[in-house]
Amino acid sequence: MRPELKEYHYDWMLWRILAPASRVADGSAKELTHMYRYAPYFKGILQPILQEGAVGSTFLKMMTRYMENLNTAHRRGKKIAITTFCFSPAICYALDVVPVTLEVVTAVGGLMWKRGTFDYLDYACEIGFTETSCSSQRGALGAYLAGLGEEIDMVLCDTPGICDTNANAFAFAAAYLKKPFYHLNYPQGLADQRTEKYHVDDYKAMIRFMEEHSGNRLDQDRLREILREVDRQDALLADLEELHRLIPAPLPPIYNVFNYVGRFLFSGSPEYTRLLEQMVKKVRENVVARRSGLNSGKEKLRAFLCYIDHYSLNWNFWNWMDTRGIAHMGGILSRGFRDNACYTAELPGSSYSLDMGSLETMLDSIAQMNARLPMVRSIRGPYDQPNMWLEESLAVAKMFQADFMIYNGTPGCRNTWGMVKPFAREIEKHGYPVHIMYADAFDDRVESWAATQERLNEFLQVRGLL
């Protein structure tokens, strides 16, 4: 790693960039224009965020708060856990542990800096982590492995058998940094009684582990308070998803990111509720004005991202969609699978409900909620089995009237690359053209944006979509 990179902590740098950015959001248009000159690379993502007005400002403030929490955790006597995007941080807040969601923290760096997280990605490989591993963890993890971040106190993940490359990143980190490690392990089924019992047993064991390593006891009232907030968030998300079905889609595409970044960093926290409230308000305004969420205002096509999006510098993928009038109908990260979500009616057994009656019912609820987060819900079993990827993608694409689907991930995603070809073939049989992207969502060096764009354009042309 270049010596100058070792001068500052990665998470501290993110905080120090996001903090002024969130303040600028409250400034005048003139101030903003001048400020952009000083953020030549960051502005690629900053502009679309700030363009969203109050919602963008709230999002930046939420991110700043998260980074502040992380960077001051130890000073405030709190423990830090690294974890993953398919793990709900709500339990961390209930136990007063600060979560570091690696994939989000990687994406933020990748979007802000000209070189993305390349140096950290490479550092992880320098010390022996495989170059074929998933870049989503490796970016931020590289910094933590290099000691360029707040010290980690424990490692939590929930992907063994779901996404081994993900689980392996956390297991490697725990062994390399010599930190305590716990993993939730999900069976291949989802909604049967035996599996749901396993979810709860495993979750309870994880809570015991967290209590031991945080020194905090799980407080029933605190958990209830967090789950009430989750309940409010789920209701707002259900509203957003219902509104997203309208043509033209009134959600600005970037709201997908606001939605899941909030959920992966701040589930159960008031900061995320505030963001969702503002999002719903803005989307309702768009509905009344019959306005598309796209910048162009003209929706020509609706794309469903059957896996994840692409987070390259300057928001390239999202700009590409927007300029072509393609509405982003979300992906596996966008869906929460609460029982009040519009698409769950067609997917019996896929959703969870919240029961805050007693500690037992709350633990059951949160365990089932966690089991329905991205990947751990729909990619745990064979893609063509009930409740899994094929069924979910078809139901959601139908519900949101998608015109086509795009698969994008990272080369590290052994789990989906292991079956995406037959999966895409099945999807095509149902009338949805599918484009398989070979890019890396977090590392532009794998396939240049120019090449990715060329292939996307070719797909639209060859399939007669535009």
Place this chain on the structure above:
Amino acid sequence: MSKAMLEIFYDAAEKVNSAAINAWKAQGKKIVGNTCSYVPAEIFHAAGILPVRLRGIETDNMAVGDTYFGPYICSFPKCILQLAGEGRFAFLDGAVITPGCDAMRRLDECWRKAGEDIPGIVPPFFYYFDVPHKTAPHGLDWFKEEIRRLIQAVEQHFHLSITHEALRASIRQYNQGRRLLKQLEDLRATPEAGITGADAFAVAVAGTVLPREEYNSRLAELLQVLEQNLPAVADGKKRLLTMGSISDDMDLIRLIEGHPKALVVAENLCFGVRYEGPELEENGDPVAAMAQGYLGKSTCPRMYGKYQERLDILKQTIARAKVEGVILQNIRFCDLHGSENSLFQRDLEAMGIPCLKIEREYGPLTEKGRIKMRLDAFLRQL
């Protein structure tokens, strides 16, 4: 020890359609393949079915494998699918797929989907065995139930009964094989070593194919001969250990031992003693014994968070076999072994044990020149 004595082991280790498999089928008996060391072979043995570990040997192209699997996938499951697609596994009456890793568990979908295009390549009994990734009480309970369900599925499909008594008898039979393999490992740990790494590896791999009774008796004969007159195979050579991700490549061991100064005296692979694991409890509930024996051993990095235990096992093997250098290999895209190999390298080299880390493709040694060059450099360092 005569060459003829080893012939049956080499035949089983290096041929998809080995003589043993052909002979078994000629008797009209059933064969079920499995993809992972976590599938209790005793279940099939107790049912009078021959359990065989599925491997990708003798593959010469990837036309079928690449059609269904994506590009960033380990070549091992691709080779298995290739052989299946070519009809080379026509002898199988069943196959059991497990979540050994992401690539291996996706063999389930890819094989089934390939079967829609190439009729007849999916065995009639095609079963998904959901092995958990933890040994906590709820993990063990889950695994016990999986074993019970597998037994029931075998009984129903093949119209037979698997009694606890039969399972206990099979456990005894397999335990005997485990003890014999351990004896072989003990001989390899002597200063003479007694047997080349290639020969010993052929014996270990053959254990996943040969009918157990025959395997035990042939191995017992071999051990008797070796113990009577232990050849000084080591003879000033550097004592090496090979380890890492799946490898049944005899050619890799031959390549290593092609160097005049190299001898492989131990393995830590999912073939051989690691695959066979510790002896299972012979009395009591056989399901509990299999669950504890197969899941509880934690010898594969798929059991996350157990690095230290695996390092301890490795250190014991190194000390016992007086290993002077370790060759850590992994198939490309195997992140589990690839990254754990780096941790092993860090910790073993800190103990003064030189390590060579190789990433390679499974199958015919297409990278023979590159690997040979690195081996030569490594052995010079030793």
